Amino acid sequence: MSAFNAIGEEREIDRDEFTPGVEPQPTWCPGCGDFGVLKSLKQALPEVGKTPEEVLTVTGIGCSGKLNSYLDTYGFHTIHGRSLPVARAAKLANTDLEVIAAGGDGDGYGIGGNHFIHTARENHDMTYIVFNNEIFGLTKGQTSPTSPKGHKSKTQPSGSAKTPLRPLSLSLTAGASYVARTAAVNPNQAKEIIAEAIEHDGFAHVDFLTQCPTWNKDARQYVPYIDIQESDDYDHDVTDRREAAEMMHETEDVLNEGTVLTGRYYVDEDRPSYQEEKSAVGELPEQPLAERYFDEDAEWERSYDLLERHT
Amino acid sequence: MSDELIWRIAGGSGDGIDSTSQNFAKALMRSGLDVFTHRHYPSRIRGGHTYVEIRAADHEVQSRGDGYNFLLSLGDSFARNPQEEAYYGNEEIKPLSENLDDLREGGIIVYDEGLVSEEDVEAIDLEARAEENDWHVFPMDLRGLAREHGREVMRNTAGVGVTAALLDMDLEHIEDLMSDAMGGDVLEANLEILHEAYDTVNEEYEFEHELRAPEGSHETEQALLSGSNAIAYGAIDAGCRFIAGYPMTPWTDVFTILAQNFPDMGGVSEQVEDEIAAAALALGASHAGAKAMSGSSGGGFALMSEPLGLAEMTETPLVLVESMRAGPSTGMPTKPEQGDLEFVLYTSQGDSSRVVFAPSSIEEAYEQTRLAFEIAWDYQLPAIVIYDQKLSGENKNVDVEFFDRQPKPDLGSTLTEDELAEAAHDASGKFKRFNYEDAENNVAPRSLPGQKDGRYLATGNEHSPVGHISEDPDNRVAQMTRRIEKLDSIREELDEERDSNQTYYGDETADYGIITWGSSHGAVNEAVERLNENGHSVKGVSVSDMMPFPEAEMTEFLESVDEAMVVEMNATAQFRGLIQKELGRYGEKMTSLLKYNGNPFEPAEIVEGYEVNVADEDRQPTAQVRIEPAAGD
Ligand SMILES: Cc1ncc(C[n+]2csc(CCOP(=O)(O)OP(=O)(O)O)c2C)c(N)n1
Numbered sequence: 001m002s003a004f005n006a007i008g009e010e011r012e013i014d015r016d017e018f019t020p021g022v023e024p025q026p027t028w029c030p031g032c033g034d035f036g037v038l039k040s041l042k043q044a045l046p047e048v049g050k051t052p053e054e055v056l057t058v059t060g061i062g063c064s065g066k067l068n069s070y071l072d073t074y075g076f077h078t079i080h081g082r083s084l085p086v087a088r089a090a091k092l093a094n095t096d097l098e099v100i101a102a103g104g105d106g107d108g109y110g111i112g113g114n115h116f117i118h119t120a121r122e123n124h125d126m127t128y129i130v131f132n133n134e135i136f137g138l139t140k141g142q143t144s145p146t147s148p149k150g151h152k153s154k155t156q157p158s159g160s161a162k163t164p165l166r167p168l169s170l171s172l173t174a175g176a177s178y179v180a181r182t183a184a185v186n187p188n189q190a191k192e193i194i195a196e197a198i199e200h201d202g203f204a205h206v207d208f209l210t211q212c213p214t215w216n217k218d219a220r221q222y223v224p225y226i227d228i229q230e231s232d233d234y235d236h237d238v239t240d241r242r243e244a245a246e247m248m249h250e251t252e253d254v255l256n257e258g259t260v261l262t263g264r265y266y267v268d269e270d271r272p273s274y275q276e277e278k279s280a281v282g283e284l285p286e287q288p289l290a291e292r293y294f295d296e297d298a299e300w301e302r303s304y305d306l307l308e309r310h311t
Numbered sequence: 312m313s314d315e316l317i318w319r320i321a322g323g324s325g326d327g328i329d330s331t332s333q334n335f336a337k338a339l340m341r342s343g344l345d346v347f348t349h350r351h352y353p354s355r356i357r358g359g360h361t362y363v364e365i366r367a368a369d370h371e372v373q374s375r376g377d378g379y380n381f382l383l384s385l386g387d388s389f390a391r392n393p394q395e396e397a398y399y400g401n402e403e404i405k406p407l408s409e410n411l412d413d414l415r416e417g418g419i420i421v422y423d424e425g426l427v428s429e430e431d432v433e434a435i436d437l438e439a440r441a442e443e444n445d446w447h448v449f450p451m452d453l454r455g456l457a458r459e460h461g462r463e464v465m466r467n468t469a470g471v472g473v474t475a476a477l478l479d480m481d482l483e484h485i486e487d488l489m490s491d492a493m494g495g496d497v498l499e500a501n502l503e504i505l506h507e508a509y510d511t512v513n514e515e516y517e518f519e520h521e522l523r524a525p526e527g528s529h530e531t532e533q534a535l536l537s538g539s540n541a542i543a544y545g546a547i548d549a550g551c552r553f554i555a556g557y558p559m560t561p562w563t564d565v566f567t568i569l570a571q572n573f574p575d576m577g578g579v580s581e582q583v584e585d586e587i588a589a590a591a592l593a594l595g596a597s598h599a600g601a602k603a604m605s606g607s608s609g610g611g612f613a614l615m616s617e618p619l620g621l622a623e624m625t626e627t628p629l630v631l632v633e634s635m636r637a638g639p640s641t642g643m644p645t646k647p648e649q650g651d652l653e654f655v656l657y658t659s660q661g662d663s664s665r666v667v668f669a670p671s672s673i674e675e676a677y678e679q680t681r682l683a684f685e686i687a688w689d690y691q692l693p694a695i696v697i698y699d700q701k702l703s704g705e706n707k708n709v710d711v712e713f714f715d716r717q718p719k720p721d722l723g724s725t726l727t728e729d730e731l732a733e734a735a736h737d738a739s740g741k742f743k744r745f746n747y748e749d750a751e752n753n754v755a756p757r758s759l760p761g762q763k764d765g766r767y768l769a770t771g772n773e774h775s776p777v778g779h780i781s782e783d784p785d786n787r788v789a790q791m792t793r794r795i796e797k798l799d800s801i802r803e804e805l806d807e808e809r810d811s812n813q814t815y816y817g818d819e820t821a822d823y824g825i826i827t828w829g830s831s832h833g834a835v836n837e838a839v840e841r842l843n844e845n846g847h848s849v850k851g852v853s854v855s856d857m858m859p860f861p862e863a864e865m866t867e868f869l870e871s872v873d874e875a876m877v878v879e880m881n882a883t884a885q886f887r888g889l890i891q892k893e894l895g896r897y898g899e900k901m902t903s904l905l906k907y908n909g910n911p912f913e914p915a916e917i918v919e920g921y922e923v924n925v926a927d928e929d930r931q932p933t934a935q936v937r938i939e940p941a942a943g944d
């Protein structure tokens with residue numbers, strides 16, 4: 001008998017199961033794009049057949065970080081920028097878990113930037129959703145790494161002199177095997193992309209454009225978007241790294257000038273996930289590590305097996 | 312036969328000093344002696360003056376001792392810098408010249424004539440100094456001998472052969488160890504060199520010196536272990552199977568040992584991008600149900616303060632080890648100090664609910680690492696094992712039977728699905744993980760992701776019983792109090808159900824006390840013995856529980872003495888400060904003996920500190936230590 005019976009349970013899963021029965025009510029501002037992410041997750045999870053108890057959502061700090069307070073799965077609301085290392089270790093310790101990390105653009109691309117690069121590089125089997133509202137929401141409207149150049153805020157009163165970060169190009173370059181961008185204003189696509197990202201074996205990075213009507217009224221996320229998979233003008237091959245990179249470059253150049261492209265940019269089904277790579281070199285046990293602590297037959301090697309080399 | 316041998320092998324880093332000394336120490340241990348090693352090395356990979364000391368005696372040895380009596384100086388083969396004008400120039404003589412100050416009267420010097428020139432030896436006045444100190448000097452062309460029969464690097468073997476001959480030792484154990492470590496041509500060449508050196512000395516030299524290898528015997532099998540080995544093995548026996556880290560001296564040793572062993576043990580080891588990530592990974596793995604640890608040294612531990620606080624707030628069990636080296640900042644990477652105590656006790660925001668143990672010996676390093684895991688998982692909080700570069704790197708023989716005890720791989724207060732079905736849930740169906748109403752010992756048993764009926768939110772914000780962010784004042788007080796009072800529950804358990812972690816020595820009725828912590832213990836213990844032999848009335852205690860503090864035990868100790876000296880390796884008397892803070896008094900009773908020059912205490916320095924302190928309050932000791940008078944003095 002497994003110690004984790006909620007994992008892999010086969011049954012009809014109702015979308016409502018992911019909504020907490022009582023409290024807490026979301027504290028997001030009316031019109032906040034974060035509602036969109038919550039909704040698409042609630043739709044996608046039953047669709048991919050996940051039960052609330054086999055999903056672990058790990059978030060950072062920010063308005064985005066509250067996602068798992070309103071989503072009834074196992075959750076770990078960590079600290080600013082650190083969701084990824086917590087999440088990927090949870091997956092390494094129990095490879096049967098469905099691990100989803102989420103956070104804001106400040107959280108994930110700013111303070112957590114180093115972890116972002118390395119998690120993508122290693123291609124950990126997990127999903128990472130970044131609520132990209134191009135602003136620090138929770139701390140009241142400061143410039144974020146994705147805010148456009150010239151963006152004025154209380155801490156950059158003369159307008160930001162910094163070129164915005166290119167999150168898609170960055171994760172592609174670092175090694176993510178699934179890179180997509182979607183938007184809260186496009187709920188159908190968002191649900192599909194999130195479901196795909198969850199099912200993807202490897203690091204799936206979804207840059208999720210969310211609007212922050214409170215602090216970022218000028219944000220471009222409101223303009224009509226173009227779904228690159230639906231449009232005849234863009235027939236790029238998502239499995240082609242070079243084409244994906246080019247597409248990313250183009251859109252990242254114009255994102256703040258009115259054109260928003262959403263959809264899958266890069267999907268590499270062939271690249272083994274980090275978990276697979278680690279198993280291949282013999283550094284990841286076959287049985288999920290966490291299971292072993294409940295397995296009465298587990299053999300626990302002791303230090304005195306090692307003592308001989310010291311005598 | 313002599314009472315004790317303290318053999319120092321000196322050369323350049325990268326000259327194989329470490330492995331040679333390990334082997335020689337093992338040979339001495341196998342011959343029935345108790346051994347203790349001390350490693351001195353610069354923060355440089357190749358070249359630079361380095362030495363290892365092995366103290367061997369027919370009785371227990373707990374410190375490096377005072378000075379030494381046998382120098383094997385190999386010459387620094389990396390000293391010749393190919394870039395002509397490199398600032399450190401020619402240092403080949405250094406392993407000889409830099410070591411002479413500590414050599415005892417009547418000691419032996421063997422140096423490699425093949426590497427150092429006659430002029431260099433003349434320049435350091437070796438002959439005159441030898442005469443003055445009654446040293447016995449044996450120049451040998453170790454390099455030439457090694458070249459003739461094998462390769463130049465084998466001159467260490469030649470040095471060992473010379474040592475064995477001069478000390479009248481059997482080659483048997485040395486040969487055995489060599490056969491274990493190598494084979495084929497390499498072994499053959501080494502054995503040839505060993506014998507050639509041994510025979511040459513026996514045939515061509517006259518022995519006027521008195522030093523011989525002591526003789527002893529062990530009743531049970533012994534193992535030669537370092538503090539890092541002991542910590543790694545303690546973790547293994549506690550059921551730890553997940554480690555994440557980022558290299559930093561000296562913590563790297565523990566990391567390496569576990570990384571090398573875990574694949575065969577079904578464990579997982581991760582070298583990650585930085586120490587914030589390392590501790591966060593250990594936390595994530597622990598949250599998902601593995602016994603996990605991480606660790607670092609000062610600078611890296613600084614980065615861990617975030618995940619450490621998160622572990623406290625989310626009540627996620629976790630073990631971190633902190634191997635201190637001299638600070639502040641990058642400090643002296645290869646030198647020990649006990650300067651991070653306050654940092655480890657209080658780092659991270661808010662009031663801490665963490666446990667801190669400071670083992671003082673190899674045996675305690677093993678036991679207290681296991682204990683740290685047990686307490687962390689039973690009480691759902693982070694436990695830190697703080698030690699230093701000295702304990703990390705020193706080797707000592709330990710009775711193999713010491714390790715013959717049951718491992719404990721269980722997850723402590725972690726519920727099974729059956730237990731979860733019975734546990735308290737709120738109206739939403741969520742598990743009340745952070746239930747404070749009927750918490751036993753203030754512990755909040757947890758569920759693991761993937762378990763039925765266990766959903767809750769772990770959050771670094773203050774939270775309700777199911778984990779949702781809450782700023783409700785009543786809830787805040789209840790949660791905060793419960794987390795903090797876990798330390799009281801732990802203190803009670805440590806006091807009542809377990810043997811004390813503190814080590815006492817000397818005569819119980821003595822009226823002068825010496826208090827120490829961590830790796831200074833061995834030298835203090837020896838000093839106390841010596842003081843008592845000299846007719847003083849002194850007793851000592853080495854304290855391991857830093858948090859929660861052993862208030863009752865320390866009160867009893869301080870009440871029982873007129874005066875006490877607190878011995879520690881830092882400049883600001885951090886541990887004395889802790890005692891005063893925790894007990895709220897005794898400031899006027901405690902003087903500090905402090906050392907922070909990068910080298911650990913030698914017993915004689917503590918003896919002198921005592922003498923100065925008791926007999927002559929105005930004098931500072933002659934050694935590089937400082938006396939900090941009692942509060943109010
Ligand atoms: C170490 C640390 N630094 C700063 C903060 C303060 N802080 C909280 S949220 C936040 C920015 C959040 O911005 P973003 O990630 O874009 O999320 P949003 O609120 O927009 O969803 C900051 C700086 C913190 N909690 N911790």
Ligand code: SF4
Nearest residue numbers: 028029032063137212
């Ligand atoms: S501040 Fe912005 S990001 Fe935060 S909840 Fe309000 S609208 Fe959303």
